[in-house]
Amino acid sequence: MKQFLQILIFLCLSITTHAQSNLEAKALYQVAEEKFDAKQYTEALNYLNKSEEAFGKSNPDIAYLRVMVVQQALKDSDDKLKAFSMLNELEKAIDKFENTKQKEALGEDKQMAVMRIKIELPELKKKYETPEMQYKMAKSYKEGKNGFEKDEKLYDEWIIKASENGYSDAQYDLAIDYAFKKDYEKTKYWLSQAVEDNNVTAINAMGYFYKNGLCGFSKDYIKADEWYKKTLAVAIKQEDEFYQIEALASLGELYYLPDNKQATLTIDYYEKAIAVRKDNYKTRITLATIYYADAEVKDYAKATQYLEEAFTQLSAEAAKDRDAGEDLVKFVPENAYKLIDMYTTGGNKLKKNTKRAAFWQNIKDSTDK
Template structure:
């Protein structure tokens, strides 16, 4: 069963080594002389070409680097030539291009051969990619120990994603390593300081849940903010939830911590995890979860509706029992048929999305959403708003969509409030009543720390002639940046148009906004 059963940000699956995301596109660094206006590039290129044609691998790679911005035929030609001549950086790039079918016909086997050539020469990104392949077992026989060996070679050269993957190996007890949450956290933190967004997300989640470290909400928020500021979509989503979990005092601590972490990163320094958690006997903890599951199962078998739903969640998560989505579904269905709104919503989500055991069935999804909505289940009301807005499984109906959005919004659903506000925004120029409703719903959502609404409310203060309060508008946008690292570049453009005095007023007002919102939670 998909995880609509689990609506909390911290009910997440155990991080896994992720080969698909492990090694980013290789970075090509042009020769220093390329940006030196005193250098005659025509002459330099001719000299490099002459050397390359005589078999100089570095010259061939430098020549390719001159064309890296355009990614044109010359870049492709000289990258291949440099790789064939044995330049390890070129081999890594050529492998990436072959594996993805970029500039050449896709050939994953040949791509792996070039990754291996570069890896054996010590190219760290290639070493990480070879580790990925041994973990996947797509082109070679799957071998976690061999994957770990290559990851460790790359990690010795501070390759961030390899370090992150070693953390996952410790967390899950892979590659012959003994399961060790604290050791895993050490690797995750190390990768996070090296700017791995995946590691930064994991570190934030671990601090938020107390996995491998003592629970520390300011530290959790700080790391999630840093990941979000790098435009990581997972972090940008996660931080919206995390901001609702912390107090204003914790938020202020997190702001100081963010500045400290950024300063350390600029200096190329790191810190170990804060407050490692005392050792926990995994066998005892597992036994306790298993006993709790058996207790819930016994109640569920006797017809306890809440217990039936808890059993479904346990199977979906693998909590106290082996993960089994096929077993989760019928227990969720039992609870839904008995009238439990949360189970009805989860069942609707399953029919809407589908999984390995249940085919997508939009009409059935709508039926269960409506049953839950009749009980004022806020997520089901919002889902129906989306469905009638998009026409997914039903005939598109704007009036019904707005009605469901409005009902969810009036019950406090921030995204429904945002969607309503956006609808009214499109009509605000011609309808004064729409302008008022736009501000109403953007404000309601913004006061729930909905990042997009905070930003949209700020922009609305700028563009709506009836409310040209630019200080208030800038304040809401600055608050969104401070809380969520959201659209900082856009806010900077607005700031540049205002006087230093107004920017200072807006900054003071932003602090006030954040304080008021967080203290009213």
């Protein structure tokens, strides 16, 4: 008798708990409906998830409303990336609805509504699921941006999709991913795919790999020269100032390597890089260092000119650009002594200038303190 009473009490408690859970689930579902009507789709989905958790299983009403919420969120979104993300959620929601038991109890109209949305999916995919969107989705998962949490597995999934669909930026990124994994055959394959599409970043990378003999590429300065020149040609055609400068600077570096040195050629490329953009202070500093230190092409007049110009540019940029500010901090300890030396000693096409020497000495002293 005692055992029977214990079982009876347990059953009563279970029934009460279950009833409370059902009430909570229904209340959460009602809130989800209200949020949906108010076009607060994210909140609606959150409450649907909580309602489903309270029920402890999938429910046809919840499954149906989830499809409606996601579909409407997709339609109302002005953000293509978010719309694309919702498209994937919509597919999952439809699949979940179709696998929900007792959905027939909802009636024919609601089932037909879901079926119509499913029929429209291919058109929605054409609109939103472009290789560019696949790439943006991959980057969002990689960087944990645009409302997405970092997820390497999903990044891999989307970067491969975008690459296979011919998006050259994705192909380049995938090539670099494989380079880090030391799978150089795949590195070469995806890099070649990006190059075929005239992806300037990939073309420039070819030059870099040949120059340094990296990622399965044999060191070959002739091929490096060819690829950097191709980078320059494509960058000019695409009006890409960054890669015009990058290609010219890379060619300058290539011909200043100890086993490939042609200083006059290096100077020519750096001069051309400066001509592309007048405020290119980094190239000015590099070129000034060559004019200061290299006996073959020593020219104090040009060295001081480029360092003075670089300092002026850095001073102007530092207030609005963090990188320039950091470069300005480095500039004085790395270059002031050169200016002091050149202005003090003169020669090499430069007249002595004690005033400028004193100016730079004061700056150096103030930063040394």
